[in-house]
């Protein structure tokens with residue numbers, strides 16, 4: 001098939017326009033990705049999309065206040081993040097981390113047949129709901145040097161659900 005000169009020219013213009021437009025788009029995307037805080041309007045839009053995460057509403061009430069209405073079934077789902085390293089059934093084997101059956105109210109850093117780091121054996125207290133909450137929010141912040149390589153669960157409502165699930169393991 002033969003193209004006339006005009007057709008080729010037109011085609012060339014189209015391709016050029018497309019490339020220029022595309023480059024702008026990519027440029028925009030990069031700018032958005034790198035400097036979201038300077039784009040006031042865009043940030044407002046983005047915030048709406050994960051409002052549940054960002055807004056200090058129900059989800060961000062203190063965990064101790066959320067416990068009463070927290071759902072252990074949801075907690076069991078959140079616990080899936082832990083099952084790579086922890087079992088939760090009575091008498092189940094330790095994995096990379098200790099078995100967590102009966103953990104609420106249990107001594108910190110003590111479990112038959114599990115070799116804790118000094119970061120946990122040195123705590124010397126009990127795993128109350130408050131202490132578990134702080135540990136699970138930020139394991140390394142709570143027990144610097146812990147060998148639990150898990151970055152924590154930032155969302156309060158997730159931790160509340162997880163805590164009532166852990167409390168049910170008895």
Ligand code: HEC
Pocket residue numbers: 078079081082083084085086096097098100103107108109110111115116117118119120127132136145146147148149150153162
């Ligand atoms: C990558 C593996 C890993 C993941 C994921 C993990 N843990 Fe751990 N966890 C450990 C290890 C290892 C220890 C022992 C830490 C130490 O001795 O410093 C531990 C210790 C603990 C302890 C202290 C137990 C005791 O008897 O003192 C609790 C409580 C705990 N983890 C809860 C959780 C929960 C809840 C989650 C999920 C939100 C979780 N962990 C996710 C590896 C993990």
